[in-house]
Amino acid sequence: MDMEARGHSEHPEALRLWLRMLTLTQLIEKQVRTQLRELWGTTLPRFDLMAQLERKPEGLKMNELSRRMMVTGGNVTGITDQLVVEGLVERVPVEGDRRAFLVRLTARGRSLFADMANQHENWIVAAFEGLSPTEVEALHLLLGKVKQHHHDSALETA
């Protein structure tokens, strides 16, 4: 009997890798959340939603936002409501489907998001300045490979 092989192995490399990645992501994420709150009184999900809309001037449907943000529809409703109250996004009727509508940035939302995105970019660049351009690229590729495999194996069971 191989007792060594039976029990849970101490720390496979994948686990160490995950813990490091999770910690680092949480560290950066926490900084971003804090700054978004302190500078603009907003949150990461709201920023994310606006970021989705920024590249779609015509707007996005709720279910599309839900899919892209990986959260359920009810949650998107809440986040959107908040942004509507702040005058940063608006709901626009959709021709030919009276159930749906498009959510899009208002002029004010677009302007504010430009400022936020600009700062956000600075924070992120600072967070990774310990890497050379080559290393940034290598990291990007490696993560892409993980993501791709993850995506593929999710499809297999679908």
Added chain:
Amino acid sequence: MDMEARGHSEHPEALRLWLRMLTLTQLIEKQVRTQLRELWGTTLPRFDLMAQLERKPEGLKMNELSRRMMVTGGNVTGITDQLVVEGLVERVPVEGDRRAFLVRLTARGRSLFADMANQHENWIVAAFEGLSPTEVEALHLLLGKVKQHHHDSALETA
């Protein structure tokens, strides 16, 4: 489905990298949270707290837990309370300081955590199975470099 697609066009590589890393982390994290909830009715913070204690059989003080988990003291109290109710951890008085105590796993907590950690490890190994051992190591090193730099620059401003 893909938050990575959100940035604007003139993104530096660092931003693309961050979005990919954030998306991937959230993807894996969401799976872990869902499984922890479905299989054991628990949460990631509770799992994290138990994981911290598992490495320290004698237990950890609240402020030490707070530091390691990167959350404030009040939150640790809440999470600990819940685990105490479930009979998975216990508070033990500290000799020589009646303000403090050690939090440590109960026998039941230790046993349950072993099961959870075992499964958790499987999920993580599966998440990274798209990488070769060499690539896992490379990713680990790159993230370590980012983390180290992050840590160093935090010290500079302290």
Added chain:
DNA sequence: TATTGTTATACTCTATAACTATA
């Protein structure tokens, strides 16, 4: 019947700050 989106509910986590007890 299925889809779009909202509402209702309950829970968890979070930060902040005031508080108690002890050092």
Added chain:
DNA sequence: TATAGTTATAGAGTATAACAATA
């Protein structure tokens, strides 16, 4: 005074499920 930990508060995000309107 400072530290260890708790309590109180308010806010946000989440999943789930029931619901209305429309397709």
